[in-house]
Amino acid sequence: xxxxxxxxxxxxxxxxxxxxxxxxxxxxxxxxxxxxxxxxxxxxxxxxxxxxxxxxxxxxxxxxxxxxxxxxxxxxxxxxxxxxxxxxxxxxxxxxxxxxxxxxxxxxxxxxxxxxxxxxxxxxxxxxxxxxxxxxxxxxxxxxxxxxxxxxxxxxxxxxxxxxxxxxxxxxxxxxxxxxxxxxxxxxxxxxxxxxxxxxxxxxxxxxxxxxxxxxxxxxxxxxxxxxxxxxxxxxxxxxxxxxxxxxxxxxxxxxxxxxxxxxxxxxxxxxxxxxxxxxxxxxxxxxxxxxxxxxxxxxxxxxxxxxxxxxxxxxxxxxxxxxxx
Numbered sequence: 204x205x206x207x208x209x210x211x212x213x214x215x216x217x218x219x220x221x222x223x224x225x226x227x228x229x230x231x232x233x234x235x236x237x238x239x240x241x242x243x244x245x246x247x248x249x250x251x252x253x254x255x256x257x258x259x260x261x262x263x264x265x266x267x268x269x270x271x272x273x274x275x276x277x278x279x280x281x282x283x284x285x286x287x288x289x290x291x292x293x294x295x296x297x298x299x300x301x302x303x304x305x306x307x308x309x310x311x312x313x314x315x316x317x318x319x320x321x322x323x324x325x326x327x328x329x330x331x332x333x334x335x336x337x338x339x340x341x342x343x344x345x346x347x348x349x350x351x352x353x354x355x356x357x358x359x360x361x362x363x364x365x366x367x368x369x370x371x372x373x374x375x376x377x378x379x380x381x382x383x384x385x386x387x388x389x390x391x392x393x394x395x396x397x398x399x400x401x402x403x404x405x406x407x408x409x410x411x412x413x414x415x416x417x418x419x420x421x422x423x424x425x426x427x428x429x430x431x432x433x434x435x436x437x438x439x440x441x442x443x444x445x446x447x448x449x450x451x452x453x454x455x456x457x458x459x460x461x462x463x464x465x466x467x468x469x470x471x472x473x474x475x476x477x478x479x480x481x482x483x484x485x486x487x488x489x490x491x492x493x494x495x496x497x498x499x500x501x502x503x504x505x506x507x508x509x510x511x512x513x514x515x516x517x518x519x520x521x522x523x524x525x526x527x528x529x
Contacts, residue, residue, distance in 0.1 A: 233293055233470050237268045240296045240460075241289075243282025245275040245392030248364065249411020249494075253328050253458060254298040256490045260481045269296075275392050278306050278367020278528065280313060287315035291465035293474065297321065299459045301369040304514040308521030309367045309528050318514060321461040323507035325475050327482060328458040330496035331431035332373055332411050334444065335424045337403040345428050345447035348407070352383035359385045362396040362405035366528045370396075370409035373430050373454040376520055377409070380449050400424060411456055412437055412495030431455040437495040457499075457513075459506055475503055 240258050244250040251273065258269040274282030279302040289295035303317050315321075334345065340359075342348045352359050363370040366389045378385060388405050390396040393414045400408045400415070401423045408415070408424075412435065418424045428444045429435045432453040444452040460478060462471065481487055482498040491498050501509070521527075 233473055234265050234267050236294065237270050238265070238294050238296060239270050239272050239289075240298060241272045241274050241282045241286045242298045243274050243276075243279035243286075243302075244300070244368075245364065245394055246273050247414075248393030249330070249332070249413045249456060250298065250300045250458060251393075252413045252494055253330075253491055253496050256487055257327055257460075257478065257481060260484060260487050261478060264477050264481060276365070278302055278309065278365050278371070280306055280310065280367065283317070284314045286461075287320045287463060289463050291463040291467075293462065293466055293470035295463060296324070296474070297461050298327075299461055299510075300456060301372070301454075301513060301517065302367055303461075304510060305369070305372050305517045305521065306367045307514060308518035309372075311527065318511065320464050322464050322466055322471060323503045323510060324460040324462055324471055325478050325482075325503065326457060326459040326499040326501040326506045326509060327478065328491060328496045328499050329431075330412060330456050330491075330494070331429040331435050331443075332370060332409050332454065332456050333415065333419075333429055333438075333441075334377070334427045335400065335408050335410060335415055335419065336427060337400060337406050338422070338425050339403050340406045340425075342427070343425065345442075345444060345449065348427060349381045349383055349448065352378075352381070352385055356384040357386055359407060360388050360405040361385045361407035361409065362388045362390060362399055363409065364393045364396050365389045365391060369454075369456055370411075372517060372520065373409040374407075376454055377444070377449070377452065379520070379523065380452055416495065435495050436492070457509075458496075459499075459510070461510075471503055 242251050242254045255271055258271050262269045274285055286297035342351055361374050399405050419426050426441055428442050428447045479500040482500045488498050
């Protein structure tokens with residue numbers, strides 16, 4: 204009996220060793236075919252543009268195309284669910300933003316858990332959103348916007364790319380901290396809400412810089428502040444919301460790459476190494492700078508810890524605001 208148990212134990216140990224070897228061999232040859240990068244936001248928006256910059260450069264590095272797969276809708280949950288259900292083999296990447304964790308507090312039911320169904324690879328970028336208004340709105344500063352919103356509760360509309368998106372919660376945070384009430388108008392993506400902002404159908408927005416910078420420069424929209432704690436190098440004369448009258452306000456747009464949970468660690472390490480190299484390349488840095496982003500880069504563990512801290516932060520904000528999507 205003891206001999207049989209020892210033999211079984213030896214076979215199990217050998218199988219485990221072979222599995223480790225196989226994973227290592229797979230990582231050494233990875234990738235052997237195209238990789239899919241799911242971007243759960245509409246094309247041309249403030250998340251999609253920097254994601255495509257990384258995808259193009261990573262395609263050159265790997266010698267296999269990194270195919271961008273846009274899956275917008277439902278506050279990024281459609282694309283995120285598709286990534287959660289994908290095989291954990293390193294051939295599906297998900298580009299994440301704050302909505303990745305915001306939706307956990309905003310939606311009553313999700314088909315995935317952002318903390319347990321994914322493995323962190325690396326943080327890829329950071330950039331602010333803006334508070335912009337249509338020129339017809341008689342405000343030229345954050346303080347004036349606050350005063351007008353308090354004088355006309357519920358009468359000022361703010362548009363976003365949809366429920367649960369970063370601009371939605373950035374707006375909710377603004378209202379919570381300023382004790383104001385504006386009416387949220389959700390659209391299906393960055394393109395439609397930008398069109399409505401320019402036409403004046405909605406008066407206020409919290410878009411990413413890449414989405415509206417040309418319209419700000421052309422005078423079709425007026426920028427009041429950047430949402431991050433610090434000013435943007437792209438707009439050094441534009442104050443942060445905190446500087447402009449809301450101390451402590453900080454709502455930056457971060458981006459990162461995650462993969463389905465269970466993806467072999469050697470493959471995650473390969474992705475982390477190569478993506479971090481890509482982020483330090485001059486053309487990626489300049490491409491990011493042109494749209495108001497800073498290239499980031501991190502270890503998987505550091506990005507995992509960051510995701511968990513953002514989860515705690517935004518779920519608390521959502522619950523305090525009372526915002527919810529059924």
